[in-house]
Amino acid sequence: MAPARDTGTLGKAIAVLDIIATASEPLRFTDVLRLADQPRGTLHRQIANLIEEGLITVNRDQSYGLGLRLLQFASRTWASNAFRAIAEPHIRTLHEATGETVHLGVLHGTDVVYLDKIESRQNIRLVSQIGNTAPAWCTGVGKAALSALADPDLRALIAEIRFTRFTPHTITDARTLLSEIAAIRREGNAYDREEHELGICCVAAPVRSADGQLIAGVSVTAPAYRITPEFFSSWAAITRAAAAAIMRDMAIQLSPRRSA
């Protein structure tokens, strides 16, 4: 999920929460015990605290799940996020111009967290993706974001990446990634050519705040079969335009207060 050395009481608690959150299936006490590197008594109390705070819940079979409290917090996170609010009209425009799914994601460590998404058709379930995390090096938004980093930061970040292959097209080494990022910087667009998921391609463009605090990207995604070279290159331009518009609005609106 994310780094954060589990230092301090809070850190340890969050580490446990993270274990439960990232598990692919419900964990029981002993399962967590195996994954967390802690004595039984200690872990038991930590979990009890988390339950007390509503961050996790116990299912009837004694397995743990994530608590509603997290949803409440996230709802406010999303609603109060200034960057998302600024970007929203622009990604909507982008969606209307292309008719395809568009994403807004920000860089968070070596991952990208999706802040917003407008789906091509289905008027439902898009929720499922907001807050989702995906590796930066094999997504359009992620690579676009990486290209917006200053070189030292970029190299430091890439050094942290543990490359995993998702499809035959996934980039799996730092050199290739670096040269691709060089290309992105030249052209102004990043592409995902079925690198994260087979059959899915996208065009993206980088977004960054003036002070470099916020590194993000916008993208247009579509199934590979539907993409023609003409569309792809026209999308490239309007994606860059959307990114530019977002940056412009940020410069205007974020000068006095707030940020992402």
Add this chain to the structure above:
Amino acid sequence: MAPARDTGTLGKAIAVLDIIATASEPLRFTDVLRLADQPRGTLHRQIANLIEEGLITVNRDQSYGLGLRLLQFASRTWASNAFRAIAEPHIRTLHEATGETVHLGVLHGTDVVYLDKIESRQNIRLVSQIGNTAPAWCTGVGKAALSALADPDLRALIAEIRFTRFTPHTITDARTLLSEIAAIRREGNAYDREEHELGICCVAAPVRSADGQLIAGVSVTAPAYRITPEFFSSWAAITRAAAAAIMRDMAIQLSPRRSA
């Protein structure tokens, strides 16, 4: 937001997070200091820890915002919630049958947390509502849920409510609420007649798990002007049917493992 006595280190940290989350506008250090009842040094460290864990972020003007980490956790909360998954096909059916906005919410203290929502038209922004919290006593889902509580629990909960008026129709005392709940139990449906927001009405039905662990509700919402008595009563029936279907599926699917 929610109860949770801020006991223990974790509790205090979450209390601070809560302050930042519930604030209507970005808080700076001193603002938080005023709201939290803690010495400066202590608060400072707590905030530093929260930042370290990615739960809050500092904006450039030194005000605090909620961190992306919360979105990540919530995304997983939502995706892994078994109750939501079970209810989903049924609320979708309900949406298709009525063409109106439908909600799925669970009772959490004296509030209702919305777990899912399908909007009538707009294929966007529904996100904003998931994880949202609303008072139980003046929403359809909330009153439906209350009606599913055992009497002692109900009375205990109502005793905790601090009634606030949102519209001229809002119920503002326990007696009225109790008699309305009696009616809901007789009829099987709860109604919100512009009690939370003017111009908005809804029909709801209670959902509870066999063991009473999970108290929830489903509802159909529509603008008051669009509602005719005929529609309203036909919706009442199919809303009850949806609730019944959800309960049936819960009984089946939750017997061996998991829950909400």
Add this chain to the structure above:
DNA sequence: AGAAAGGTTCCACTATTCGGAACAACGTTT
């Protein structure tokens, strides 16, 4: 019934947090 695994409670020890106070960095006033 017996054994093992899973889960919970206890309590002396100690590492962490607490919180007052001193310090630094601005901005504002006299």
Add this chain to the structure above:
DNA sequence: AAACGTTGTTCCGAATAGTGGAACCTTTCT
């Protein structure tokens, strides 16, 4: 320009809250 008030950050002894080993229940298997 010197003094002051605000806001945010750092320190450190004292005390509290978390730690973790071990004993203790409870459930599940053999």
